[in-house]
Amino acid sequence: MKQSRKIVLAGLVVAVIIAVSVGFMPKPVPVEVAKARRGLMRVTLEEEGKTRVKDRFVISAPVAGFLNRIKLDAGDAVKKNLVIAELSPLRSEMLDPRNKALADARVKTAEAALKAAKENMRASGSEADYAEAELKRIKKLYESAFISKKDFEIAETRASQTRANYRSSRFAVKVAEYELEESRTVLKYQNMAGDGGGAGTIKVLAPVDGYVLKVLRESEGVVNPGEPLIEIGDPRSLEVEIDVLSEDAVKITHGTRVFFKRWGGSSELEGKVRVVEPFGFTKVSALGVEEQRVLVISDIASQHEVWERLGDGYRLEAEFILWEGDNVLQAPGSALFRYNDGWAVFVHENRRARQRIVKIGHRGGLSTEIISGLSEGEEVITHPNDSVKDGARVKLR
Numbered sequence: 001m002k003q004s005r006k007i008v009l010a011g012l013v014v015a016v017i018i019a020v021s022v023g024f025m026p027k028p029v030p031v032e033v034a035k036a037r038r039g040l041m042r043v044t045l046e047e048e049g050k051t052r053v054k055d056r057f058v059i060s061a062p063v064a065g066f067l068n069r070i071k072l073d074a075g076d077a078v079k080k081n082l083v084i085a086e087l088s089p090l091r092s093e094m095l096d097p098r099n100k101a102l103a104d105a106r107v108k109t110a111e112a113a114l115k116a117a118k119e120n121m122r123a124s125g126s127e128a129d130y131a132e133a134e135l136k137r138i139k140k141l142y143e144s145a146f147i148s149k150k151d152f153e154i155a156e157t158r159a160s161q162t163r164a165n166y167r168s169s170r171f172a173v174k175v176a177e178y179e180l181e182e183s184r185t186v187l188k189y190q191n192m193a194g195d196g197g198g199a200g201t202i203k204v205l206a207p208v209d210g211y212v213l214k215v216l217r218e219s220e221g222v223v224n225p226g227e228p229l230i231e232i233g234d235p236r237s238l239e240v241e242i243d244v245l246s247e248d249a250v251k252i253t254h255g256t257r258v259f260f261k262r263w264g265g266s267s268e269l270e271g272k273v274r275v276v277e278p279f280g281f282t283k284v285s286a287l288g289v290e291e292q293r294v295l296v297i298s299d300i301a302s303q304h305e306v307w308e309r310l311g312d313g314y315r316l317e318a319e320f321i322l323w324e325g326d327n328v329l330q331a332p333g334s335a336l337f338r339y340n341d342g343w344a345v346f347v348h349e350n351r352r353a354r355q356r357i358v359k360i361g362h363r364g365g366l367s368t369e370i371i372s373g374l375s376e377g378e379e380v381i382t383h384p385n386d387s388v389k390d391g392a393r394v395k396l397r
Contacts, residue, residue: 029353029394029395031395032396036330036374036375036380037330038327038329039326043363045319049317050241050315053213054238055208056233059207061226064225074213084206086203114173120169121170125166139152212231216231239274239298240260240271241297246293259319260300265306269300274297279294296320298318329376333365334366335380345358346388347381351393353392359373
């Protein structure tokens with residue numbers, strides 16, 4: 001009996017020791033894992049963009065005039081040399097009773113000035129005729145030596161002066177006639193409105209075949225030279241402008257592939273970068289931070305039938321393919337962490353975490369290229385926290 005009690009007591013002591021040991025042992029850390037795999041990998045850059053017509057023509061008023069109402073609407077088709085707008089001469093100024101009375105008075109003043117100029121012309125003509133006759137008489141006396149040379153020269157000068165005065169009076173009559181015509185014109189054309197056609201009307205023609213994109217001035221009225229009237233272009237010839245950060249723009253080159261997503265259609269559109277503009281501009285982000293950005297212009301390479309409902313100024317998202325490779329060994333970027341001057345991962349082996357130094361290549365949005373340190377099919381721990389150490393026990397979440 002004593003021997004049996006000793007055996008039972010020893011068993012209880014061992015059980016307690018085991019229970020205490022198990023209680024103080026570290027529990028396995030719950031983790032998530034993913035496999036290193038080979039396949040297609042892309043390094044991309046995503047930004048918002050918008051469509052725009054490649055060749056946009058803004059038709060402006062060539063001269064100042066009175067614009068007749070434009071009857072075209074946005075979306076209307078136009079042919080080359082089609083009349084899209086007409087400009088009539090500026091309509092005359094309206095005269096109120098006071099200004100009309102002043103205009104009447106100016107006409108009467110001009111008529112009186114013309115009469116005075118004509119009388120002066122007749123007087124000057126008579127003087128010139130008399131001086132000319134007197135010069136002939138004195139010339140005969142001078143040739144007969146009855147008068148001195150000085151008297152002859154005085155008569156000659158007098159005749160020349162009277163002829164000049166007569167010519168001046170004739171010019172004064174012409175000026176008075178023009179001033180009278182000017183004063184009468186103000187009264188004649190007061191309140192006269194243009195009829196929108198006939199002589200003097202300027203027709204503005206469409207420079208190319210296309211569609212009306214925007215009517216900038218629809219109602220009639222006075223326009224100044226160079227004032228925009230209408231925009232014309234072909235919405236079937238679209239390009240996409242995307243503004244990207246300047247530090248990302250240096251990674252994009254001519255011919256870079258791009259995919260357009262979330263534009264409203266059921267499939268993605270393909271395109272190619274045509275030009276990266278050589279100058280940047282400052283733009284304030286939604287967080288209020290000033291950023292230097294650059295416009296990247298891309299052409300749409302997909303068939304027009306796929307995106308025919310797209311128009312000018314439509315929003316879409318562009319995904320630039322900066323690099324891509326086939327059969328690339330890759331692991332989730334969330335499994336990588338910094339270690340010394342390089343990178344490392346935790347590999348899941350026999351329910352334990354084993355730290356592994358790896359060498360990486362290209363980094364995409366979710367995946368990273370593994371050059372060395374991992375093999376295809378090995379499981380790596382994603383999002384490791386501070387509880388995951390080298391050799392720590394883990395369990396799959």
